[in-house]
Amino acid sequence: MSNHVPSTREQCVEADASDPLGAFRDRFQLPEGVIYLDGNSLGALPRHTLERVERTITQEWGQGLIRSWNDAAWFTKPTDVGDRIAPLVGAASGEVVVADSTSASLFQVLVSALRMRPDRSVIVSERDNFPTNLYMIQGTQELLAGAGRQLDRRLIHDDGPTLDEVLDDDVAAVVLTHVNYRTGRMYDMAAITEKVHAAGALMIWDLCHSVGAVPVSLGAAGADFAIGCTYKYLNGGPGSPSFVWVPQRHHDPARPALTGWQGHAKPFEFTVDYEPAPGITRFRVGTPQLLSLAGLEASLDIWDDVDMAQVRVKSLALTDLFIALVETRLSGHGIEVVCPREHDRRGSQVSLRIDGGYPIMQALIERGVIGDFRAPDLMRFGFTPLYLGYADVWDAVSVLEEILTSGVWQEERFARRGAVT
Ligand SMILES: Cc1ncc(COP(=O)(O)O)c(C=O)c1O
Numbered sequence: 176m177s178n179h180v181p182s183t184r185e186q187c188v189e190a191d192a193s194d195p196l197g198a199f200r201d202r203f204q205l206p207e208g209v210i211y212l213d214g215n216s217l218g219a220l221p222r223h224t225l226e227r228v229e230r231t232i233t234q235e236w237g238q239g240l241i242r243s244w245n246d247a248a249w250f251t252k253p254t255d256v257g258d259r260i261a262p263l264v265g266a267a268s269g270e271v272v273v274a275d276s277t278s279a280s281l282f283q284v285l286v287s288a289l290r291m292r293p294d295r296s297v298i299v300s301e302r303d304n305f306p307t308n309l310y311m312i313q314g315t316q317e318l319l320a321g322a323g324r325q326l327d328r329r330l331i332h333d334d335g336p337t338l339d340e341v342l343d344d345d346v347a348a349v350v351l352t353h354v355n356y357r358t359g360r361m362y363d364m365a366a367i368t369e370k371v372h373a374a375g376a377l378m379i380w381d382l383c384h385s386v387g388a389v390p391v392s393l394g395a396a397g398a399d400f401a402i403g404c405t406y407k408y409l410n411g412g413p414g415s416p417s418f419v420w421v422p423q424r425h426h427d428p429a430r431p432a433l434t435g436w437q438g439h440a441k442p443f444e445f446t447v448d449y450e451p452a453p454g455i456t457r458f459r460v461g462t463p464q465l466l467s468l469a470g471l472e473a474s475l476d477i478w479d480d481v482d483m484a485q486v487r488v489k490s491l492a493l494t495d496l497f498i499a500l501v502e503t504r505l506s507g508h509g510i511e512v513v514c515p516r517e518h519d520r521r522g523s524q525v526s527l528r529i530d531g532g533y534p535i536m537q538a539l540i541e542r543g544v545i546g547d548f549r550a551p552d553l554m555r556f557g558f559t560p561l562y563l564g565y566a567d568v569w570d571a572v573s574v575l576e577e578i579l580t581s582g583v584w585q586e587e588r589f590a591r592r593g594a595v596t
Pocket of ligand 1: 356383
């Protein structure tokens with residue numbers, strides 16, 4: 176499938192019939208008549224999530240009450256669940272912990288990295304990074320300025336400056352997102368990490384659009400810290416917690432920003448002074464979001480059975496198909512495909528730049544083809560191989576073709592904007 180792009184709907188149906196990942200679709204509950212191309216924003220609902228969350232509510236909470244901290248292993252959930260995420264990001268057991276939000280997790284690891292490079296004064300990131308990363312860097316600068324440490328923020332961009340141009344021996348840490356949220360462009364994690372290390376800086380990766388989307392090898396790349404969310408490709412559910420990866424070699428030197436009691440070495444001794452727990456546990460802060468964690472556990476039951484290499488092959492085949500269909504069937508509509516053509520630079524999404532992107536996306540959603548829109552002009556489509564097939568891609572492009580040809584998207588109601596796009 177990776178080399179041959181179907182050119183008829185029949186060929187798409189045949190490709191679905193021989194798809195080694197085809198059976199996973201039944202493990203998700205998707206509404207009838209919907210083609211869901213927004214799993215890069217919020218993943219779909221696994222069928223047994225409801226039962227799993229209900230068990231936590233009715234049995235573990237309702238019956239077990241406070242006893243469940245031990246009996247249902249609530250207390251060690253953040254690291255137990257972290258161990259289940261570890262294989263998806265090329266991490267070892269004991270290197271991943273789940274908690275909080277990606278933004279908070281970035282603060283935790285950024286402050287750790289800055290403390291490990293006390294004599295350096297620059298944080299590098301990129302202008303096109305997801306804004307929360309840029310804001311968290313600014314907040315950290317402000318905070319540390321108050322403590323007498325002045326830090327500069329240098330931002331790279333495709334139009335310059337490049338990473339090579341900003342890296343020098345003032346740089347303490349580099350914060351990049353592996354797969355860009357707008358364009359789906361993927362960085363070479365190992366090559367960039369090596370370059371950053373050559374300058375003596377530490378490398379922090381945001382994996383929000385990578386985990387469950389592309390194979391990730393944090394350990395092999397020699398990265399220093401990583402964070403990511405679990406509600407996109409991992410399908411953990413709305414608001415499911417983020418994760419933090421810290422390789423074992425940094426566990427002792429790393430001092431996270433937030434020194435909460437659940438990251439303490441002996442939380443139930445209730446001592447007056449903070450003492451960091453050994454290992455990744457020191458990246459815990461307070462009481463974990465146990466209902467959200469139950470949803471995440473349900474989705475990881477699916478991931479336990481998934482071969483990430485198969486996901487990658489199908490993801491590239493689906494995005495290749497979508498790009499080919501847009502270019503052949505929708506030429507003449509002024510669409511620009513915004514994502515790298517090279518497989519090794521593409522994540523699992525395709526964005527289309529077109530005038531009227533917002534109302535066109537609303538017209539698509541009204542017809543059951545759900546993607547999203549990112550200002551100023553990008554329609555974004557995520558491809559999730561566990562519950563999407565080749566015929567879905569064909570049908571989605573057919574609906575887009577109908578909308579563009581008929582001009583229905585110009586009706587006034589499609590221009591109305593909700594708070595979330
Ligand atoms: C690259 C990236 N980082 C971070 C976030 C958001 O993080 P949080 O979990 O704090 O909302 C997103 C959200 O879409 C993202 O795309």
